[in-house]
Amino acid sequence: MRAFIGFEIPENIRSFYASSCKSLRKSAEMSFVRLDKMHITLAFFPDLPETYIKNIEDIFKDLKREQFEIKCENIGLFKRKGIPSTIFIKIISDELNIYREKLHQKLKELNIPFDDRKPYTPHITLGRIKEVTSEQDFTRSYRYIAQNFKSSSFMVDAVHLFSSDMINYKIEASQDFIKIYSEESEDENTCEN
Numbered sequence: 001m002r003a004f005i006g007f008e009i010p011e012n013i014r015s016f017y018a019s020s021c022k023s024l025r026k027s028a029e030m031s032f033v034r035l036d037k038m039h040i041t042l043a044f045f046p047d048l049p050e051t052y053i054k055n056i057e058d059i060f061k062d063l064k065r066e067q068f069e070i071k072c073e074n075i076g077l078f079k080r081k082g083i084p085s086t087i088f089i090k091i092i093s094d095e096l097n098i099y100r101e102k103l104h105q106k107l108k109e110l111n112i113p114f115d116d117r118k119p120y121t122p123h124i125t126l127g128r129i130k131e132v133t134s135e136q137d138f139t140r141s142y143r144y145i146a147q148n149f150k151s152s153s154f155m156v157d158a159v160h161l162f163s164s165d166m167i168n169y170k171i172e173a174s175q176d177f178i179k180i181y182s183e184e185s186e187d188e189n190t191c192e193n
Helices: 011-020 022-026 050-062 094-109 135-147
Strands: 003-008 028-032 039-045 068-080 083-092 123-132 152-156 158-164 169-176
Touching (some): 011 022, 011 123, 011 152, 022 028, 022 135, 039 094, 039 123, 050 094, 050 158, 050 169, 068 094, 068 123
Antiparallel strands (some): 003 039, 003 158, 068 083, 068 152
16 A cells, blocks of 8 residues: 555644745646645655554554654755756754654664655645746745745644555554643644744
């Protein structure tokens, strides 16, 4: 099955960033990711045999269980042959990188095949660009969004193994994190100026 390990984005964060990038549609033919499908991927499996689900559940149990903070730094573009192909939110999180490294190591130890051909860039995909219809207008809009970007942060409460048919996601296994922050900081899902 097509699957990935990752986590979902809080609704307020998804809505805020999706709406801030809509102006790009005036200068590019593009499709935005549905709000209910926004996520951050930690490991992608193009074809994961279902027999590995139990192994992944065991990996989740072995990994240190604690929340970590995700910071949305700014907007970014992935390019293919110099042409913009994907618009995304740049993510910063030392805790996420440590967790991902431990996860990848465990997957390799158990010979569970996953896609690790490209260097890992933590991000939230907002949309895929089919064609830029006006390069000048696109560049202007993109720069405006980047200059006016409002950084934000949120806490990750759970990591999941999702099966995916590109239309629907189904949670196959989960690791819920233990809350390590005081009640005073539990409303940390904030957008900053």
